[in-house]
Amino acid sequence: MVKSDFLELRPEGLYCPYGKFYIDPQVGVKDAVVSHAHADHAVAGNINVYCTAFTQSVMQLRYKKQSAQSFNVVSFFEKFELNGIEITFYPAGHILGSAMILLEHEGIKYLYTGDYKLQPDETCEQLVVPQANVLITESTFANPNTKHPSADEEIKKLNTIDSNILLGVYGLGKAQRITALINQYCPEKTVHVHYSIYPIHQLYKQFGRDLGKYELYNRKSLKQAVTNQVYLVPPMTFRSYRGARGVAKVFASGWDDLQRGNDLSLYISDHVDWDDILTTVDKVQPNQVWTLHGDGKQLQAYFKNKLEVVIL
Known part of the structure; x- marks a missing residue:
């Protein structure tokens, strides 16, 4: 059964109370799972950071000794456990090293996209989308009028x-x-x-x-x-x-x-547009969609009576 409180927004960032860690926290925390190295997702001052090797390198380049007390470098598709939550990184296609984060707890899969894109980009890993019960998607450009050109x-x-x-x-x-x-x-x-x-x-x-x-x-x-x-x-x-x-x-x-x-x-964007989000929903086949980083109201209206959309 999907737990509606599996993730919650706190002033420090997105928190998983069941695993006692933050995802892309906005301030330094004890345990941080970081999707990618952009400054609005990867901050200095964390104690333990879980991320890809490239994300670690950028954080260390930018933040020097303040980047983190310790890094736990995780490869794509490699499952690891953090306080009882099983976690797997999948390529997000946003920038080099960017990861979607699949969280598994009591048989339920929650997929946090972070920032991602479907457009081809030879400078980073190509997006890989796993299926999940809950899709937690960015909604930066979640507007039917937005379509990114080639x-x-x-x-x-x-x-x-x-x-x-x-x-x-x-x-x-x-x-x-x-x-x-x-x-x-x-x-x-x-x-x-x-x-x-x-x-x-x-x-x-x-x-x-x-x-x-x-x-x-x-x-x-x-x-x-x-x-x-x-x-x-x-x-x-x-x-x-x-x-x-x-x-x-x-x-x-x-x-x-x-x-x-x-x-x-x-008009060159590294985020998904409206059609890309719909394509992602079709690939993930979730029972619920939770939205972050933008306005999810248009998705709520589009999926009304078809799929539950929750705005975090």
Whole structure:
């Protein structure tokens, strides 16, 4: 029987009272099961962290000695036990090392998706979706009007711009995906990487992911070459350069508000859209769907009288 209190939202984050651990806590806790290394899911100051090897490496890169007192590195599909709860990681397809977390207790399976995507992405592990009794899904873009276009077709838009491009990206996951896509579909472009993003590119290389050609940003070389140079920068840097002249401004995101005021829209998202969520529900075949990280009301309305949808 599904336990409605198997997971509960606390100020510290999502808590499993039956296993006495947190999933993607927002502050340091004793036992943290971490789905992936984005800062809104992986924080410093935990005592024990359970995660994939790549997630550990990013946390240690960013947080140094404060990352955790101990790491328990878990491979995909490897089952382990934490305080009586059986846990298995499955590739989430969001960024490298990102995991869906399958929790098993008293014969019931609860699948926490974390952030995930169905679109193909050669820079990370391809999504694998197990079946479960309860699907706990992110609902960032859970709106029937939201449909993410093909990333392959979106990136080709850059070929319509000859001038240099200031391209805003999130430094972990998106920047590496964009680098690989530019190398594949925009061969005339040269990729320059912001100094804060470059170490993550190097980590991807260490973990066997070939992103293609790129170089650490050099202000002089970018000024000397006035065409076909793409400068990948984090959001804060992108905003600070809004007044820069002689470059086209582009931001890679699924959010409409991040496209406004730019010279070109680039709708490339690392999250599921509405159709992807419905596809995931069909694959998981759950008895219940619980929603997180967004608005689950549209899913509640869609599945009314068909499937119970609970908004956590």
